[in-house]
Amino acid sequence: MAIRSKAVPVACGLFLGLVLCSSGIAKDDASRLKALKSRVNAIAAETAYVESITQIQRLGRAFGYYTDKGFFGEAADLFTDNGTFQWGVDGVYKGKARIRELLTRHGGGSLKEAPGLPFGRLNLRMQLQPMVTVAADGNSAHARWREWGLLGQYKKEAVWGDAIAEDDYVKENGVWKIATRRYYLNFEAPYQGGWAALKPVTGSWPSAVAKEFPPDAPAPKAYAPFPTVFVPPYHYADGTLRAIQSRAPFDVPKRPDDSLGKLEARADAQELQLAREHSVRAIENLQAMYGYYIDKGQWQKAAALFSRDGSYEFGQSGVYIGNAHVERGLSLMGPQGLETGQLNNYVMVQPIIHVSDDNRTAKVRWRSDVQLSRAGQGRWGGGVYENEYVNDKGTWRFSKLHYYVTFWGDYEQGWAAKPIPMDAASTTIPPDRPPTVVYQSFPKLQVVPYHYVNPVSGKPNAGE
Amino acid sequence: MLKSKILSLAARRLRASFAFCLFVASAHAASSDADLKAVESDLNALGNRIQRLQDLNEVQIVQHAYGYYVDKAQWRSLADLFADDATLEIGGKGVFLGKKRVFEYMTVGLGAIGPHDGLLIDHQQFQCLPTIHEDGVSAEMRCIAFVMSSGGWGHVYYEDDFIKENGVWKFKKLHGPFNMYSGYKAGWVDNVIVNTFPEKFPPWPDLPPTIIYLTYPSYYIEPFHYPNPVTGNPMPAPSPRAGGEAFGR
Numbered sequence: 103m104a105i106r107s108k109a110v111p112v113a114c115g116l117f118l119g120l121v122l123c124s125s126g127i128a129k130d131d132a133s134r135l136k137a138l139k140s141r142v143n144a145i146a147a148e149t150a151y152v153e154s155i156t157q158i159q160r161l162g163r164a165f166g167y168y169t170d171k172g173f174f175g176e177a178a179d180l181f182t183d184n185g186t187f188q189w190g191v192d193g194v195y196k197g198k199a200r201i202r203e204l205l206t207r208h209g210g211g212s213l214k215e216a217p218g219l220p221f222g223r224l225n226l227r228m229q230l231q232p233m234v235t236v237a238a239d240g241n242s243a244h245a246r247w248r249e250w251g252l253l254g255q256y257k258k259e260a261v262w263g264d265a266i267a268e269d270d271y272v273k274e275n276g277v278w279k280i281a282t283r284r285y286y287l288n289f290e291a292p293y294q295g296g297w298a299a300l301k302p303v304t305g306s307w308p309s310a311v312a313k314e315f316p317p318d319a320p321a322p323k324a325y326a327p328f329p330t331v332f333v334p335p336y337h338y339a340d341g342t343l344r345a346i347q348s349r350a351p352f353d354v355p356k357r358p359d360d361s362l363g364k365l366e367a368r369a370d371a372q373e374l375q376l377a378r379e380h381s382v383r384a385i386e387n388l389q390a391m392y393g394y395y396i397d398k399g400q401w402q403k404a405a406a407l408f409s410r411d412g413s414y415e416f417g418q419s420g421v422y423i424g425n426a427h428v429e430r431g432l433s434l435m436g437p438q439g440l441e442t443g444q445l446n447n448y449v450m451v452q453p454i455i456h457v458s459d460d461n462r463t464a465k466v467r468w469r470s471d472v473q474l475s476r477a478g479q480g481r482w483g484g485g486v487y488e489n490e491y492v493n494d495k496g497t498w499r500f501s502k503l504h505y506y507v508t509f510w511g512d513y514e515q516g517w518a519a520k521p522i523p524m525d526a527a528s529t530t531i532p533p534d535r536p537p538t539v540v541y542q543s544f545p546k547l548q549v550v551p552y553h554y555v556n557p558v559s560g561k562p563n564a565g566e
Numbered sequence: 567m568l569k570s571k572i573l574s575l576a577a578r579r580l581r582a583s584f585a586f587c588l589f590v591a592s593a594h595a596a597s598s599d600a601d602l603k604a605v606e607s608d609l610n611a612l613g614n615r616i617q618r619l620q621d622l623n624e625v626q627i628v629q630h631a632y633g634y635y636v637d638k639a640q641w642r643s644l645a646d647l648f649a650d651d652a653t654l655e656i657g658g659k660g661v662f663l664g665k666k667r668v669f670e671y672m673t674v675g676l677g678a679i680g681p682h683d684g685l686l687i688d689h690q691q692f693q694c695l696p697t698i699h700e701d702g703v704s705a706e707m708r709c710i711a712f713v714m715s716s717g718g719w720g721h722v723y724y725e726d727d728f729i730k731e732n733g734v735w736k737f738k739k740l741h742g743p744f745n746m747y748s749g750y751k752a753g754w755v756d757n758v759i760v761n762t763f764p765e766k767f768p769p770w771p772d773l774p775p776t777i778i779y780l781t782y783p784s785y786y787i788e789p790f791h792y793p794n795p796v797t798g799n800p801m802p803a804p805s806p807r808a809g810g811e812a813f814g815r
Contacts, residue, residue, distance in 0.1 A: 218808030256783035
């Protein structure tokens with residue numbers, strides 16, 4: 103009896119032991135589940151972050167398409183209700199109605215008969231090279247853009263426009279909007295003569311629009327446009343690298359073959375897929391950042407974007423290896439910071455971005471249009487990059503930059519009438535290695551090898 | 567008797583504790599199943615969004631690859647970017663049906679395969695604004711081709727359709743209305759080409775142009791495939807009195 107009466111708790115104890123034992127697994131499961139849930143939250147946050155970058159790119163591009171064709175009200179609608187637009191040194195215009203009128207007056211449209219443009223008016227304002235930094239809270243952001251304008255009036259004038267915009271954005275009720283655009287006009291140069299013929303401004307240089315349509319507030323700081331070299335303030339001057347960061351490389355762990363393990367493995371796969379898309383945006387930003395530094399002769403800042411053993415190769419000038427030598431190679435373009443009258447615009451466009459399956463490296467084809475000025479001579483250039491990048495503990499760097507020159511051409515006569523050959527390797531600042539590919543630029547044509555197969559057929563390029 | 571009472575009491579206790587144990591175990595299993603389902607559904611939703619991000623990059627790659635192939639007149643590689651039943655309409659030339667006709671348009675209309683020294687035809691792809699549709703297998707994109715050629719300048723819009731077949735994005739429709747073409751010497755102040763038209767050069771199109779319009783110095787706006795990203799409003803019609811009605815769809 104005594105034995106039997108003990109048998110009950112023993113039996114029960116045994117059973118409870120089993121339960122406890124299984125809830126020992128359950129406890130482990132619970133902590134795994136908790137970890138998985140917090141990873142899912144992190145994936146959600148990172149997804150929203152990368153989406154924000156793409157949505158801000160979309161805003162800037164939509165702005166360009168509206169202004170191109172005189173949809174100035176639509177363009178102003180991309181701003182917050184109390185959004186502001188700072189135009190050059192003119193000053194600041196506040197609120198959608200004022201921004202609409204500002205854009206209409208500059209673009210040559212009609213406030214009464216909008217949208218549209220009158221016969222003969224050209225107002226193409228291409229919005230290029232976005233460098234987007236989303237704040238840690240996910241509700242505010244900054245971006246730097248390049249505006250390349252083709253402006254004018256038929257039979258009257260053709261004008262090149264060049265400007266940098268530094269924008270602030272806010273997310274209101276889940277929608278990204280432009281809060282502030284600081285539009286740093288660099289030049290509006292008559293087609294005849296181009297930017298190289300521009301004379302320095304003396305004193306203040308308000309636009310004709312500002313004289314008839316005064317701003318609501320003065321510009322916070324005056325500056326002089328080209329041919330003076332002015333660097334519009336960078337929103338990333340505080341050293342934040344968030345825009346060129348993504349997830350550091352990680353090994354995908356092996357997960358147990360249970361129902362929780364299957365979900366863990368799925369989260370792993372999604373983390374990696376997301377990390378690669380995040381990297382796509384970080385690399386776009388990196389190339390844009392590089393371009394903005396090159397524009398202004400900031401060789402040191404540009405060279406710092408390379409990995410320690412990164413290489414730089416331009417045309418037939420040879421290969422420079424390591425940050426210090428890359429900087430020397432870049433300095434072949436001119437003195438640090440450039441001199442008055444030197445224009446060094448390298449427009450970074452048309453990326454074909456392939457991040458490796460493991461998110462450790464990337465290859466990208468880019469294109470650059472080049473607008474130069476040296477000693478009063480204007481020059482056009484065009485070329486293709488085949489670059490390589492490395493994910494250095496979560497920060498993307500150039501491991502190899504290779505610019506193939508398609509053409510150089512004299513501004514006055516054009517590339518067809520007066521192509522200019524490439525420079526040979528420098529003898530004063532010699533490269534570490536000779537050019538990896540020997541070729542001639544226009545009028546010769548060279549197919550720059552593609553790092554990718556045809557994205558649809560999957561076939562390698564057979565030259566046809 | 568006592569013995570059997572005790573036994574039955576013991577049995578009851580055992581049953582009770584057994585039942586209790588079962589209850590605890592099953593309750594635990596139920597909540598964990600629900601948790602797993604919730605996590606799975608979160609991952610599904612996020613997976614779709616991450617896939618959209620990848621799609622955005624992939625459709626842009628197709629458009630950008632197109633531009634690099636044009637640069638070097640690699641028409642076969644270019645035609646391979648199109649779905650078999652894709653269409654192409656550039657400028658005012660009319661519509662070409664199917665991949666083979668896309669290839670013919672390029673080789674007959676634009677020149678023999680491969681780069682020709684002395685002839686620059688750079689078709690730079692700028693400012694692409696892609697939209698991946700809810701179905702995940704169709705997309706649209708607005709882009710610019712900024713042309714720097716031996717002849718001078720060109721500015722073209724694209725409003726293209728893409729389709730995802732067997733996991734691969736392709737052109738379904740390439741539509742490239744012109745904005746401005748001009749010579750080099752004076753730029754767009756003069757010497758502009760207002761459009762191409764069907765009979766201007768062979769090959770002849772399969773269908774007439776979907777739209778007749780004149781480009782710069784006249785005004786034409788290719789409709790936006792997307793609503794205003796902030797207000798959500800569709801594109802308003804351009805006003806004829808602002809110059810904005812050089813077309814009728």
